[in-house]
Amino acid sequence: MQITYDWRGDFDDDTLNALHSQGFGHSALSIGWWEQVQRHSLGWVVAKAGGRLVGFVNVAWDGGVHAFVLDTLVDKEFQRRGVGTSLVAEAARGARAAGCEWLHVDFDEEHRSFYFEACGFQPTDAGLIAL
Template sequence: MTIMYEWRGDFESTDVNILHAEAFGHPVLDVDWLTRVRRHSVGWVCARRSGELVGFVNVAWDGGVHAFLLDTMVGAGLRHAGIGAGLVAEAARGARAEGCAWLHVDFEEELAGFYFDACGFRATSAGLIAL
């Protein structure tokens, strides 16, 4: 299985909406992802297999040296094949090339092994307020 990763790759919002619904278990929404990432992100990564979007991650930022992974997603039938780790690795390369010094991520506890072991993040203290 050949997966191609592309920093700031072209995509259709419809394809990301379908992938997001599958990845996060909700109905397909009508979100304008292209406008969102162009406005708020240093970049994003598209993963494709035979031209089909099979993975995506948004790399938001503070306009300076901090980048943040949001919405890491891989199609259900392709999970546990290294695609997510490939998305994160390409996101780190892209953010570094844009001058970012830090890549942050927060995640649900069950994803700790993925982010720490497969992607190389280290644990830090953080805080969160539900709004």
């Protein structure tokens, strides 16, 4: 089945909430994703197979030259097929086209090889405060 990728593509909240629940292992929430990304994101990428949402990544930004990858999600049926890598590549293209010079990501250790090896991110020093 062919997978299409769309910068700032359409999706519905219920479907993305279900994908988010599956991807992060929590019960389904009622987040108004569409309104949230419209108001706060530089962009996002949706992956669809036969019209079905099978992947998503959000691209936040600082209003300048820094963009941030958040919530990279791929439906379990479509994992290990390059969907996540393609989502991040489209996110990088969209951020570059918008004039960003840097794309940042943070992640849990289990995703290290995905972001560094598959997506081409480079390690860097960073800091974090748990709130």
